[in-house]
Amino acid sequence: MTNALPTGADAATEVPLKRRLRRAERTRQAKALALVLPLLLFLLFTFAGPIAGMLWRSVEDWEVRQVLPQTVAALASWDGKDLPDEKAYAALASDILAARAAGTIAIAAKRLNYALNGFRTILTSTGRNLKAVPEPGTARETLGKINPAWRERATWTTIKDASGPITGFYLLAALDLTRNADGAIVAAAPDQAIYRDIFVRTFLISLGVTALCLILGFPVAYLLATLPPGRSNLLMIFVLLPFWTSLLVRTCAWIVLLQSKGVVNDSLHWLGIIDAPLRLIYNRFGVCVAMTHVLLPFMILPLYSSMKAISPAYMRAAASLGAPPLTAFLRIYLPQTLPGIGAGSLLVFILALGYYITPALVGGAADQMISYFIALYTTETANWGLASALGAVLLLATVLLALVYGKLVQGQQVTGGMKN
Amino acid sequence: MSDNSSLRTPSQRIAWTATIVVSTLVFIFLMAPILAIMPLSFSSGSYLTYPLPGLSLRWYDDFITSPRWMNSLKNSMIIGVASTLLSMVLGTLAALGLAQWKSRFKPLVLAFVLSPVVVPGVITAVGLYFSFAPIGLTGSYLGLIMAHTALATPFVVITVGATLQSFDTNLARAAASLGASPLEAFRRVILPLILPGLASGALFAFATSFDEVVIVLFMAGPEQRTLPREMFSGIRENISPTITAAAVILTTISVILLATLEALRRRNERLKGGG
Structure with missing residues (x-):
């Protein structure tokens, strides 16, 4: 904009007006931006900042650095091929004595125990039994006597790997991977490799719920889009009322309906269909039923609006050209609902991926999704690095799917505009 | 196929009946x-x-006399009203700004403003917790109000933005040409026209x-x-x-909120239809 000014300066009469208009426009734009700015700053503080903080925690590695600073410094030049030199042992002994005095050994022990099971004992027993600074030259011998683990290379590689300031440890752990003593990425030990299964479970539950929503939602959306407005508005209440009802109310209601002495089991028993109550809740079935119930409106509404936009003339044209009803439906109607199917399915799938409350309340231990573990590691076991890493993977999946969704919806608006 | 009278063949009638049966089951x-x-x-x-076994209001009585439940209802109201007010201010300003702002970064900014809706609740919660x-x-009202405002504001931006899109900017120009100050034009011309949109936004928030x-x-x-x-604890x-x-x-x-929203939407459509 500023580059254009000198060339325009030759036409003496037009310039002031042009420039004034431009300046007015620029002020207007600045004012418009100033109106958006408070919200942007607010979201930076209450949303983007905290999430960035969580992402940072998934790679941050501060515990060992802070508790054993001299050891970290001494290991910086260690090539990891053989046992470290006497200097590193002396540094560790001095660090442990200082940490014991400050009461911080547990912090480093907790972090190192994530990487090598049993490290907590190694560090705390050493802290307990190391009475004083070893004589110069005897640190290796003294520590080795207290705990033979200090004579093993893997113990020291673990400390070096955890030296920070950043680490891929948690992100690798979230994908069931780890680094071996040589620094190569390998599969994690079977007892720690649980997260891939949880991600697969989360994915499968979300996929199943999306499919159920599509199967149940399609006929309803079709009915609502086809009926005359008066009746479809009335029926729409059946979709919107549950949509607006609190998630907790609906989850609570499903428990009342499905529990072993619940309404469904009682009715079936009364009708003589079953003798013993069926197990309908606190398992995968209950999770899928409750989640489908919560997410179904998110499928019906986009489907409805895409079907509403389809002119009945197309179907009449197909019929008049001799297409049997099924052919007309499959080849004319269905393809036009595809954008709605895509948008609705993606929306339901994205929302399902992050579900926490419903599985937590109506699922069993084997039905908990990834969000449950993020919450568990945050509040119960306080393994914040792992919680953040699992969160980072879930966030990445959500953002990628949301981008696809955005493209899809945007594309729909464009084609919708062209049709008009 | 737009209404039942056009269903001529038996197979079409069967398909329509099946649609009605399945839909009824889904509504149930x-x-x-x-x-x-x-x-x-x-x-x-x-x-x-x-x-x-019989009818009674004892559980409602239990609810009303329980300090735990009544306190939670009070908290929900305090946090709900406060975050609604805050998100109305932030969201309406942003919607007004976004309606006038022309930039290639606008889709990006809009995506950012709307992102709290898409990001899983647990992720936002963990980030905020840290x-x-x-x-x-x-453990403070302020923190909860701020967090809820972040979640609620996107809905305000969407509803108010949609109202502004259908708003005739000539009316604001007319007000200005008749000598109204920008603030006066907003208060006496723009505000009454976008009020239903604001109310819907507030309800969503x-x-x-x-x-x-x-x-x-x-x-x-x-x-x-x-x-x-x-x-949650009770369940x-x-x-x-x-x-x-x-x-x-x-x-x-919820029903009261939904009914109010529906009434606003009807009123809006009627006004549009009349004009």
């Missing part, structure tokens, strides 16, 4: 939980089963805060427990009929 599925839980709250017995705890915003439980789970202290949070421990009373109260509030 959608409404069943709400319909099943309502009568139970009026039961005189303490088991959540049918048939009811970053609000060191500055003393966990309130409903978002009122129904939110994940962030409350992570951030609220015992003092700030909201109604959904109290229901976890043991479902007492008092919870069904709480559920009916929550649902009634």
Whole structure:
């Protein structure tokens, strides 16, 4: 904009007006931006900042650095091929004595125990039994006597790997991977490799719920889009009322309906269909039923609006050209609902991926999704690095799917505009 | 196929009947939980089963006389109203700005503003838990109000933005040409016209805060427990009929919100149709 000014300066009469208009426009734009700015700053503080903080925690590695600073410094030049030199042992002994005095050994022990099971004992027993600074030259011998683990290379590689300031440890752990003593990425030990299964479970539950929503939602959306407005508005209440009802109310209601002495089991028993109550809740079935119930409106509404936009003339044209009803439906109607199917399915799938409350309340231990573990590691076991890493993977999946969704919806608006 | 009279062939009629049957079953599925839980709250017995031994209001009485439940209702109201007000101010300003702002970064900014809706609740909650705890915003009303405002504002931006899109900017120019100051033009011309949009936005914002439980789970202290949070513990421990009373109260509030929203939408359509 500023580059254009000198060339325009030759036409003496037009310039002031042009420039004034431009300046007015620029002020207007600045004012418009100033109106958006408070919200942007607010979201930076209450949303983007905290999430960035969580992402940072998934790679941050501060515990060992802070508790054993001299050891970290001494290991910086260690090539990891053989046992470290006497200097590193002396540094560790001095660090442990200082940490014991400050009461911080547990912090480093907790972090190192994530990487090598049993490290907590190694560090705390050493802290307990190391009475004083070893004589110069005897640190290796003294520590080795207290705990033979200090004579093993893997113990020291673990400390070096955890030296920070950043680490891929948690992100690798979230994908069931780890680094071996040589620094190569390998599969994690079977007892720690649980997260891939949880991600697969989360994915499968979300996929199943999306499919159920599509199967149940399609006929309803079709009915609502086809009926005359008066009746479809009335029926729409059946979709919107549950949509607006609190998630907790609906989850609570499903428990009342499905529990072993619940309404469904009682009715079936009364009708003589079953003798013993069926197990309908606190398992995968209950999770899928409750989640489908919560997410179904998110499928019906986009489907409805895409079907509403389809002119009945197309179907009449197909019929008049001799297409049997099924052919007309499959080849004319269905393809036009595809954008709605895509948008609705993606929306339901994205929302399902992050579900926490419903599985937590109506699922069993084997039905908990990834969000449950993020919450568990945050509040119960306080393994914040792992919680953040699992969160980072879930966030990445959500953002990628949301981008696809955005493209899809945007594309729909464009084609919708062209049709008009 | 636009109405039943055009269904000529038997196969079409069968398909239509099947659609109606399946849809009816789905409507029953959608409404069943709400319909099943309502009568139970009026039961005189303490088991959540049918048939009811008798009718009574004892569980509502239990709710009203319980300091725990009433405190949670009060908290939900305080946090809901405060975050609605805050999100209305931030969201309306942003919607006004976005309507005038022309830039290729606009889609990016819009995506950012709307992103709190898409990001899973647990992720937002964990992030807030980490970053609000060191500055003393966990276990406080202020922290919860701010967090709920972040979640609610996108709905305000969307609803108010949609209203502004259909707003005729010539009216604002006319006001200016007749000598109204920008503030006066906003107060006397723009505001009355976008008021239904603002009201819908406020309802969405309130409903978002009122129904939110994940962030409350992570951030609220015992003092700030909201109604959904109290229901969460209630469901976890043991479902007492008092919870069904709480559920009916929550649902009634939802119905009032939905009805108001629907009335606003109808009014808006009528005005548009008339003009």
